[in-house]
Amino acid sequence: MINIVIVGVGGQGTLLTSKLLGDIGLNIGYDVRVSEVHGMSQRGGSVITYVRLSNDLPLYSSLVEYSEADIVLAFESLEALRALPYLKKGGKMIVNSQEILPMPVIVGAAEYPKNIIENLHERADVKAINATEITSECGTAKAANVVLLGVLSKLLPFSYGEWIDAIKNNVKPQFVDINIDAFNRGMEF
Amino acid sequence: MKKLMLGNEAIARGAYEAGVRVSSAYPGTPSTEINENIACYEDIYSEWAPNEKVAVEVALGAAISGVRAMACMKHVGLNVAADPVFTASYTGINGGLVIIVADDPGMHSSQNEQDTRMIAKAAHIPCLDPSNSQECKDFMKIAYEISEKYDTPCLLRLTTRIAHARTVVELGERVELDAKPYVKNPKKYISMPANMIARHIEVEKREIALANDASSMAINKVEMRDKKLGVITSGAAYNYVREALPNASILKLGLVYPLPKDLIFDFASQVEELVIIEDMEPFFEETIKSWGIECSGKEKTGVLGELFARKIAKGFGNKEVEELSLEQLPSRPPVLCPGCPHRPLYYVMNKLKLTVCSDIGCYTLGALPPLSSVDTCICMGASIGMAHGFEKALGREQAKKTVAVLGDSTFSHSGMTGLLNMVYNNSTGTVIIADNSITGMTGHQHNPSSGYDIHGLPAPQVDFEQLCKALGVKDIHVVDPFDIKLMEKTLREATSKDELSVIISKSPCALIIKQTEKPYQCDTDVCKQCYMCMRIGCPAIQKVENGVRVDETLCFGCGLCANVCPFGALKNT
Numbered sequence: 001m002i003n004i005v006i007v008g009v010g011g012q013g014t015l016l017t018s019k020l021l022g023d024i025g026l027n028i029g030y031d032v033r034v035s036e037v038h039g040m041s042q043r044g045g046s047v048i049t050y051v052r053l054s055n056d057l058p059l060y061s062s063l064v065e066y067s068e069a070d071i072v073l074a075f076e077s078l079e080a081l082r083a084l085p086y087l088k089k090g091g092k093m094i095v096n097s098q099e100i101l102p103m104p105v106i107v108g109a110a111e112y113p114k115n116i117i118e119n120l121h122e123r124a125d126v127k128a129i130n131a132t133e134i135t136s137e138c139g140t141a142k143a144a145n146v147v148l149l150g151v152l153s154k155l156l157p158f159s160y161g162e163w164i165d166a167i168k169n170n171v172k173p174q175f176v177d178i179n180i181d182a183f184n185r186g187m188e189f
Numbered sequence: 190m191k192k193l194m195l196g197n198e199a200i201a202r203g204a205y206e207a208g209v210r211v212s213s214a215y216p217g218t219p220s221t222e223i224n225e226n227i228a229c230y231e232d233i234y235s236e237w238a239p240n241e242k243v244a245v246e247v248a249l250g251a252a253i254s255g256v257r258a259m260a261c262m263k264h265v266g267l268n269v270a271a272d273p274v275f276t277a278s279y280t281g282i283n284g285g286l287v288i289i290v291a292d293d294p295g296m297h298s299s300q301n302e303q304d305t306r307m308i309a310k311a312a313h314i315p316c317l318d319p320s321n322s323q324e325c326k327d328f329m330k331i332a333y334e335i336s337e338k339y340d341t342p343c344l345l346r347l348t349t350r351i352a353h354a355r356t357v358v359e360l361g362e363r364v365e366l367d368a369k370p371y372v373k374n375p376k377k378y379i380s381m382p383a384n385m386i387a388r389h390i391e392v393e394k395r396e397i398a399l400a401n402d403a404s405s406m407a408i409n410k411v412e413m414r415d416k417k418l419g420v421i422t423s424g425a426a427y428n429y430v431r432e433a434l435p436n437a438s439i440l441k442l443g444l445v446y447p448l449p450k451d452l453i454f455d456f457a458s459q460v461e462e463l464v465i466i467e468d469m470e471p472f473f474e475e476t477i478k479s480w481g482i483e484c485s486g487k488e489k490t491g492v493l494g495e496l497f498a499r500k501i502a503k504g505f506g507n508k509e510v511e512e513l514s515l516e517q518l519p520s521r522p523p524v525l526c527p528g529c530p531h532r533p534l535y536y537v538m539n540k541l542k543l544t545v546c547s548d549i550g551c552y553t554l555g556a557l558p559p560l561s562s563v564d565t566c567i568c569m570g571a572s573i574g575m576a577h578g579f580e581k582a583l584g585r586e587q588a589k590k591t592v593a594v595l596g597d598s599t600f601s602h603s604g605m606t607g608l609l610n611m612v613y614n615n616s617t618g619t620v621i622i623a624d625n626s627i628t629g630m631t632g633h634q635h636n637p638s639s640g641y642d643i644h645g646l647p648a649p650q651v652d653f654e655q656l657c658k659a660l661g662v663k664d665i666h667v668v669d670p671f672d673i674k675l676m677e678k679t680l681r682e683a684t685s686k687d688e689l690s691v692i693i694s695k696s697p698c699a700l701i702i703k704q705t706e707k708p709y710q711c712d713t714d715v716c717k718q719c720y721m722c723m724r725i726g727c728p729a730i731q732k733v734e735n736g737v738r739v740d741e742t743l744c745f746g747c748g749l750c751a752n753v754c755p756f757g758a759l760k761n762t
Contacts, residue, residue, distance in 0.1 A: 010523060019193075022355050026193045034193070034355035037297065038218055038632070043551065044728055045523035060428035062354035065499050066512045078518065085513040101731055102521035107559045107723065108732065110519035123513075 001054040002156065003064040007083040008075030009100050010044045013145045016170060017073070018049040020149070024158050024166045025053040035062035044103075046079055071155055073148055076100050077116040084124065093124050094151050096131040096144055127151060127189065134185050143175075143182035150186020194358045196351040199322035200261075200289055201226030202358065203329025208366040209233050209259055210284075211251035213244040215602065216631040217263030218298035219352040220291035224261050225634070228643045232363065237634055237643050240569070240602040241266035245273045245288060249342070252286035253378060255369035257333055261289040264303050265568060269603070274342065275312045276380050279388040281340035283369050285333035291347040294468045295495035298349075300549070300568065302494075304469040305346040309446040313392050315399055316344040316446040317408070318424040322356040328443065331408060335444075339395050346445070348468055350425045350495065400447035404455075408443025411456055419460025421453065421473055421484075426466050426496050433501035448476055457482045464489060468496050525554050527729045528699030528745025530625055533670040535560040536725050536753070537677050538592070543684070544579065548572040548595035551629045555594075559726045563594075570595065570603025573620055577611050580618050589684055592619040597638040598628040601651065605660065611689050612661035619683040619690045622653055623670075625698040633701055657691045664690040671696060673752055699745050706746025707761040711736045716758035722750040 004021065008014045015036055022034040033052040050064040066085045072093040074080030080095040087093055097117055104110040113119070120126045131147035146167065153163055164180060171179050194202065200223045204212065212235045214224035227235045238244035244260040251258035262270060267290045274288065293299035309316035315335055319328045328345060336343040376384050403409060415436040422430045423442040430439060440456040442448070457463050457477075465474040465486035474486035489504030490496060503509065525532050535555035538545055539562035547553055547563040548571060556563035565575055576593035583591075595604050600622050608620060628634040635641040640650035657665050664686065666679050676694070683690035708729075711722075716736035723732060729743035730750060736758065739750070751759040 009521065019355065022193045026191065026357060032193055032355065032357060035350060036195070036353045036355070038221070038353055043523035043526060043554065043630075044521075046521040058431075060431040061498050062350055062356070062428070063497055065497060067510050078521070082515070082518055085515055087513075101728075102519050103524050103557065103726060103728065104519045104522075106728065106731060107726065109558065113516075113518065 001052070001057050001059070002071070003069045004051040004053075004071045004073060005064050005069040005083055005086045006049045006051065006073045006075075007079040008047055009079065010047050012047075012075045013142070014047050014049045014075065017145050017149065018051050020166045020170045021051045021053070023169060024162050025051075027165070028158065028162060030055050031059050033059050033062040046082065048083065071152065073152055075145060075148065078102070078112065080120060081113060081116050084120065087124055091124070092155060093120065093126045094148055095120065095126060095128040096148055097128045098130065098132045098144070129189055131186070135182050138178050138181045138185065143179050146179045146182040147186040150183040151189045153183070153187055190360045192358050192360060193355045194322045195222055195353060195355050196319070196322050196325045196347055197222035197353070198226045199325035199358050200329055200345070200347070201230070202360065203326035204259055205230045205233060206326070206361045206363050207330045207333045208257055208364045210256035210368075211248060211258040212236075212261070213238045213247035214261040215239070215241045215244055215266055216628055216634040217266050217291070218631055219293055219349045220261050220263045220266070220289065220347070221631045221634065222352075223289055224643070235643055237636060239637055241270040242273060245270040245277070248286055248288070249273055249277050249282070252282040252284045253280070253371070254283065255371045256284040257366065258284060259287045259289060262291070263299065264290055264292045264305055265300065266290070267305060267308055269569065271308065271312075274308075274314070277342045278312045278314045279385050279392055280378050280380060281388075281391070282336060282342060283371060285336035286342040287329065287332040287336060287345055288342055289345045289347065291349070291352045292469065293349050295349065300566075302469055304472060305344060306445050306472045307470060309344050309346075313396050314342050314344055315339070315444060316346055317443055318346050318445040319351060319443070320424055320427045320441070321351065322354070322358045324443070325351065326358055328408065331443075335399075339399050340391075341395060346424075348425050348495070396447055400450060403444050403447060403449035404452040406444055406449070409449050409452055410441050410443070411452070412439045412441065413459070414438045416459060417461045419456060419463045420466050421456065421463070421477070422466045423473075424468060426468050429496050429498040429501050430466050432498040433507070434505065442473070445473070448473065450480065453477060454480070454482065457484070466490060466496070466501060522557055523554060524557070524726065524728050525551065526699050526745075527727055527743050528704070528747040530670050530694070530696035530699065531555060531623055532560070532725055532727065533673050533749050533752075534594070534621065534623055534676065534694045535562045536749070537670075537673055537680060538562045538594070541677065541680055541684075542590065543680070544591040546572040546575040546579065546591065546593045548593075548599050550596040550599055550623075552594060552596060552623050557726070559724050569599050570607055573604055573607030573611065576618050576620070577607070577614070577616050580616060581614075585617050585687065588618070592621055592680075592684065594621045594623055596629070597622060597624040597626060597653070598636040600653070601637045605656070608657065608662065608691070609660050616689045617687045619680070619692065621692045621694055624653060624693050624695045627698045627701055629698050629700070633698070653693050662689055662691045664688050665693070666690070667693045667695055669696055670694045671747060671749060671752070673749070699747070704745055706748065708741040708744035708746055709739050709748065709751055709759045709761045710741075711739060712758050712760060715756055717756050719755065721753050721755060722759060725749055725753060
């Protein structure tokens with residue numbers, strides 16, 4: 001059984017990512033639970049989705065609770081820190097080191113925490129990459145989540161072909177090549 | 190074939206396979222994707238209705254005419270639709286009628302935590318509660334069988350974690366059903382007192398029959414494990430009970446109203462301790478206790494928020510898992526998008542220090558700093574009635590600075606009658622229709638003011654100016670909110686006039702139009718660090734040492750920041 005928590009900022013593509021993971025799980029015969037967030041929080045707020053995959057124990061709940069996540073996949077630094085309690089002992093975190101300021105920080109009511117990545121490294125097994133920068137090299141900043149999937153692929157028992165099929169099934173035809181390029185770059189980490 | 194489906198997608202699939210012919214709905218999280226998915230099935234007529242009451246009436250008409258029909262909504266939508274629902278319970282149906290209602294324990298995207306099971310009981314109609322997407326699909330078919338067998342509308346209640354969870358579903362084929370003949374039957378379908386006195390007897394008989402049959406229904410099932418602890422549960426709570434208390438015996442209720450009395454007595458007699466675990470209200474618990482069965486329930490989990498496995502485990506005193514405690518982090522509330530046409534409107538209202546009775550939609554986000562310009566938000570359309578109430582209570586002079594603000598979809602949903610009331614009762618208030626020509630918050634569904642139908646095909650577009658004129662409003666202005674000088678002038682005049690005014694603040698949602706302008710930049714040589722541009726609350730603008738930085742990937746090029754900058758430091762040339 002694998003519990004994955006995906007966090008980010010509304011609009012970053014956590015929904016697409018969780019659906020893609022769920023699709024691969026189903027294709028290779030795993031039982032799957034994916035819990036999504038729709039509605040108000042999507043407007044630039046914190047978003048969190050849960051993916052549970054199992055080929056042994058039965059799954060019931062679609063939630064991953066604190067200290068239960070094998071993997072936390074974070075699209076933004078502050079959200080990575082916020083999601084740290086989800087990670088179980090020995091779990092792994094993958095972070096896009098990009099920083100997006102929330103409104104309380106923008107208006108000066110709060111401060112964006114300093115040195116988040118260092119902080120995370122001290123407290124957990126963390127792989128941090130600047131996926132946004134890497135995807136600009138691929139030609140679209142919007143494929144940052146797919147770079148992270150490339151990193152994630154090293155931690156999950158799916159074959160390369162299964163990942164590529166899922167990418168093809170979940171992105172528009174004209175963006176498939178760019179996304180596969182982004183995925184391959186992520187795999188190099 | 191197996192498919193990973195959202196609960197809402199599976200409801201739509203269930204409707205398709207059950208031979209449903211008509212579906213009407215008003216969008217509302219967490220129910221919206223049901224009708225969006227229904228629209229993908231060509232064999233089902235689907236539509237967005239202006240509100241839930243209309244949606245239920247459309248579905249009821251279709252059902253009485255002889256076909257299987259449905260309406261979908263979020264929990265508070267059922268309040269709007271309650272009038273036809275309570276009497277449809279008396280008239281009964283012809284073709285099956287299922288009303289799908291999505292509750293939101295934890296209020297992820299809602300204003301309250303009301304429990305639809307209680308409305309099922311109040312209306313004397315059966316209610317089903319699925320635990321995963323497969324059950325969502327299967328229960329739809331069962332709901333139609335119950336509806337037709339017992340001549341009643343049937344509720345199917347979802348909760349957020351069922352509606353918005355993807356689980357595996359085995360797909361089936363559609364059953365094509367012939368429409369049942371419609372036969373005129375005034376005693377059944379005309380709700381005059383004499384007729385309904387007789388129908389009430391039928392309602393009572395039906396409910397007793399259903400309650401008796403419930404004990405042998407396959408969707409109410411007993412899973413016997415360790416008999417020391419027995420749990421009665423349903424829906425999402427069942428999943429959490431399975432994980433938190435894997436050895437407990439369970440009575441899983443698929444039909445959550447009426448309750449299977451015999452089955453519950455039998456189950457209770459077989460276990461040493463009986464506990465009821467249910468999301469939201471102690472609905473099962475109170476009834477089961479009223480039968481003299483000893484059990485516990487809400488003292489273990491409480492009534493607030495949603496259930497989850499650890500909350501249940503904690504209630505049973507299980508050893509707590511060590512959880513990491515985190516330093517205080519800045520919150521990340523949702524915000525109005527860059528380029529959102531609600532932003533300039535709220536900026537001006539904040540500047541004029543108006544008392545704003547606002548409404549349900551993206552524009553409620555104008556409540557948050559730095560715009561901070563909302564005083565009230567209650568339910569769809571309440572802004573208009575409440576602003577009128579302020580005026581009638583405080584008098585014209587004191588209420589002069591009170592305005593009502595609501596979106597185009599909300600106005601079509603529940604605003605027109607409130608405005609007519611203002612006309613009729615001599616209001617001198619101001620109503621602002623924030624018209625972005627789409628139902629925004631729920632993910633851009635079309636509505637009568639968008640000009641398109643549920644399939645994206647051109648449809649008649651309501652003309653709000655003409656509509657307000659026809660309702661009797663004389664002072665009507667259509668203003669582009671990005672023209673903040675004109676918006677301010679119009680608002681000042683409208684709020685000081687001794688007559689009712691409507692301002693249509695018209696500009697499309699930034700998420701549905703193509704960006705045409707280049708992103709803005711701050712010329713730090715010109716910038717005097719007055720930070721006026723920070724007062725518009727745009728997520729693309731960040732304060733830096735010598736001015737501000739505009740994030741060019743976020744900036745929509747709306748130019749509002751340049752408009753409020755007194756020194757001309759923000760440019761996109």
